[in-house]
Amino acid sequence: MTESLLTTPLDAWHRALGARMVPFAGYAMPVQYDFKGEMAARCKGGVMAEHLHCRDKAALFDVSHMGQAMSHGAAEALETLVCGDMIGLKPGRQRYTLLTTATGGVLDDLMVANLGAKGFFIVVNASRKDVDFAAMGASIPIARMDDRALLALQGPAAAKVMARLGPVAAALPFMGVARTKVAGIPAIVSRSGYTGEDGFEISVAAAAAEDLANRLIAETEVVPAGLGARDSLRLEAGLCLYGNDISETVSPIEAGLTWAISKRRKMSWDFPGGAAMRDLFDNGPVRRRVGIRPDGRAPARDHTPILTPDGNETIGEITSGGFGPTLNGPMAMGYVRTDFSGDGSKISLMVRGKPMQATVVPLPFVPHRYVR
Amino acid sequence: MPPKKSDTRYTKDHEWVRLDGEIATVGITDHAQQQLGELVFVELPELEREVAAGEACAVVESVKAASDVYSPLAGRIAEINETIVEDPEIVNNDAEGEGWFFRLELDDVDSFEELMDQDAYDEFLETL
Structure with missing residues (x-):
């Protein structure tokens, strides 16, 4: 490692909790924790224990390395980049979609939320944010939010925990999104995640990240979990990891992500690589x-x-x-x-x-x- | 009678070796099992296999990754610990005891002396 790693706003917080930090997508990230003291009584730490705790109660993941941005672009303009239905994405709703390449591959998978008058809130993979935002910036205005943290609270107890800290967020339906407060901290919250469990992704100002993380782990159901557990959880849930399961050389049709191409757009195939995808869709990969x-x-x-x-x-x-x-x-x-x-x-x-x-x-x- | 701690030698790949006559018992150190985390799979060498010093001859897998285990010394695999294949967690619970991997009939018993003793291994761990 000659290049120095970037850190998330929770770097010191992770280390204090006993995290083992590893390089991931240019960031120093916790892969797992060796918990101490009171936290060790909740969960002994390690990939296995953190994974099982998430499925049993709730786990808190720092995913601040992911790329966040706002766009005031029109839904029609956004649709020139992705294969999902953005015109039909109602305010307060979020959708999983794909940025596609001209040759019909996947530039990235991402979440797009409609925040109404505030515009579209976009979350992309850490390893792809420069590529994605450059590509999107050619068609729509993109305001990167590099000064934000992103926390994922996941697990069957996530809603119960959220009900204590942010009732508006706790009332969201699956793939609903709202600008609200969690523990008094202004946040953009969506009812989503990447573990297969119920849960929330919470975007806050970097300066408030540690405060929010502490408020969340003050709830006794919650333990921090690292990238190791995040990976085994998403694989059990059958979800794709960009760079492994999908890439610029893989078609969404081959990847079984045809469902991410909305019905209307499967009529027109009017997005990058649409013709190549249509061919695979009609003839079978x-x-x-x-x-x-x-x-x-x-x-x-x-x-x-x-x-x-x-x-x-x-x-x-x-x-x-x-x-x-x-x-x-x-x-x-x-x-x-x-x-x-x-x-x-x-x-x-x-x-x-x-x-x-x-x-x-x-x-x-x-x-x-x-x-x- | 369990051997004294000082009779155990170590490698930089985090294996331990204990000598009883010409037979060396080999496992991974407690430090190694801590670093690996909960083991979910162990693969051991076949009996009678001739192994060189430093040759990869066993595999341990955690949830996250696979790692090789190397033979610290040259010899012939005389015995393997099937119980850790059945239940890899034994390695996590007692890496330097019940969690042994295999026994080796050494080509050269004197080679044992060339490995790190406890103090040298502890010093080595400090450098990591």
């Missing part, structure tokens, strides 16, 4: 993203080759793989040739030079528990 359960206990990691069951022919590659603490077993996502993409298809995985049997399964591995 040669590879598809699938869920994979290895037969044994050994995890198969990303870049593991996927072969036919007899091991004779390579038919794909794992893009995310690990161990699911809630699933209590190994799990993976990857791309396979379409004739092996049906649920129940038998495949093999080449792990450390040995073929390992595995089965294609439906996603998610762990059912989503969003509020509806």
Whole structure:
């Protein structure tokens, strides 16, 4: 590491709690915690314990490395960049969508919220923010909000906790968004997340981040959780990680993200790469993203080759793989040739030079528990 | 009789070795298990395999990542601890005892003396 890492507004807060910091997308980020004192009584820390705590009660993630911006651009102009329905996105609503490339790949996946007169509130991946905001800036005004923190409160107890600190936020429906106060701190709150659990993403001024984080962990259900747990939670939920499962060279059609292309836009395909996507949509892609359960206990990691069951022919590659603490077993996502993409298809995985049997399964591995 | 702590030697890859005659018992250190976190999978070498000093011959996996375990010394795999394959958590709970990985019939018993003793390993950990 020759380049110095950026830090989030919660850097010192993480370290005081016993975080192990690692470089991620140019930032020093907590991968997991070795909790001390009272927090250790709630959760012993470590990826497994933090993951299970999130599914059991509530976990607090610092996702301030992600890119936040406001845009006063027209919905029509925004639609020239993304494949989702932005004209139909009502005030107070948020949508998962994709910035697409001219060749039909994914520039990034992102959240767009309609804050009414305030404009669109946009959250993009940390590793892509410069690329994204440059690309978007060519078509719509983009005001980066690099002075904001973003906290994600996730888990079945998240709503109960939020009810004590921010009743307006707690009353939001799934994918609802509001400018309101949490613990008296002005915030943009959405009912969303990336763990498969109910929860909230809370954007606040950087200067208020530590205050908010402390108010949230003062609630006894909540423990901080690191990037390790965030990754195993999102994989159990079958959600894509940009750079692993989706990229500029992967089509949303192959990735099984066709649902993110709204109905109206599937009529016109009038967004970057639309023609290429339409072709794949009509004729079917040669590879598809699938869920994979290895037969044994050994995890198969990303870049593991996927072969036919007899091991004779390579038919794909794992893009995310690990161990699911809630699933209590190994799990993976990857791309396979379409004739092996049906649920129940038998495949093999080449792990450390040995073929390992595995089965294609439906996603998610762990059912989503969003509020509806 | 359990060996004295001072009879244990260590490597910079965080394996420990204990010698009993020509048989060396090998595992990963408590520091290593702490760094790895909860183990979810262990793969051990096959019996009778000849391993060189520093050769990767076992694998440990946590939720997050896979790591190699290296043979500290050259020899033949004489015994493996199947219980940690069944229950990898034993390594987290007792890395330098019940959580041993394999036993090695050493090619050269004297090579044991060349490994770090407890004090040298503790000093090494300070530098990390």
